[in-house]
Amino acid sequence: MYVASDASEPHHLLPDARVWIVVPCYKVRDHIHRVIAAAPSWIEGIVCVDDACPQHTADHIEAVVRDPRVVVVRLSENQGVGGAVMAGYAEAVRRGAGILVKVDGDDQMDLAYLSQLVVPIILGEADYTKGNRFSSVGHLGGMPGVRVFGNAALSFAAKASTGYWNVFDPTNGFTAIEASVARLLLRKQVARRYFFETDLLYHLGTLRAVVRDVPIPARYADEISSLRVRAVVGSFAMRHLRNLIRRVLGQYFVRDFNVATLEMVFGLALLLFGGGYGLHWLAVREPGQAASPGIVMTAALPVIVGVQMLLQSINFDAMNVPTRPIHPYLRTLERIDGE
Incomplete structure (x- = not known):
């Protein structure tokens, strides 16, 4: 026992x-x-x-x-x-x-x-x-x-x-x-x-x-x-x-729309544009053709800015952790509804 x-x-x-x-x-x-x-x-x-x-x-x-x-x-x-x-x-x-x-x-x-x-x-x-x-x-x-x-x-x-x-x-x-x-x-x-x-x-x-x-x-x-x-x-x-x-x-597109949403949207768009442009140029270039400074910057700059914006959105998300408990509100609501 x-x-x-x-x-x-x-x-x-x-x-x-x-x-x-x-x-x-x-x-x-x-x-x-x-x-x-x-x-x-x-x-x-x-x-x-x-x-x-x-x-x-x-x-x-x-x-x-x-x-x-x-x-x-x-x-x-x-x-x-x-x-x-x-x-x-x-x-x-x-x-x-x-x-x-x-x-x-x-x-x-x-x-x-x-x-x-x-x-x-x-x-x-x-x-x-x-x-x-x-x-x-x-x-x-x-x-x-x-x-x-x-x-x-x-x-x-x-x-x-x-x-x-x-x-x-x-x-x-x-x-x-x-x-x-x-x-x-x-x-x-x-x-x-x-x-x-x-x-x-x-x-x-x-x-x-x-x-x-x-x-x-x-x-x-x-x-x-x-x-x-x-x-x-x-x-x-x-x-x-x-x-x-x-x-x-x-969290960022239905219940709220804030700066992190914009950073995600524009960051992803810039990253895709820069990466896509660079891959497209590599696919159509002539054999042995070197990229001009303009082409390099057109591909690299959007990627760099896009990555930075996505990192900023992650930082915002990490700082957006809930800090106010919800159970006091729920308990009070239950008491009111029970009366």
């Missing part, structure tokens, strides 16, 4: 937070009891989502766990980590949760850092917080080298596709979200499998939600990841490109 651990942090430090943990469960039968036992006493509820687990994790939880806070949700078909988390969000929100913390069931995440995730939301400084394993060299000691390189590459791609240039480690699954923001995300078509965390950031960006990194080291033990990098790298690249295009069109 497994029971909850005694947390050193008293509940009064988190007044009215109503923090719930959401745990997607797939092939984590040997680890899930440790995750539940590590949940501090100030956690109000724990939603364990059995994602059609072949190990029947839900049955195992109901048989050996005696923590009254645990709620088991069973999915009839495997929906991937994203589908399981969204199902857990929906259940926790339905039960009155105020903050939802997503924790993997493989015991990689140190629940001693839970308070650091939820406090920025309680203080109204963020709508969504996430762990960042790259905040310190010491945090990378237990991380396999291939994961360090892969996460660094994915982080740069995610910055461009999500618009959150101020965050790193986008695939980190140790996250917390305010419930009213989660309600909005439940209406969106968020990716259900391995691209879930990054796609969630993209959708948070469309809401102009504030996202904050929290330094948290990862733990690696005997768990086995089912993610195969070679199998998903092409899919991830295409999804990042799709989200980048959708974000730029939505």
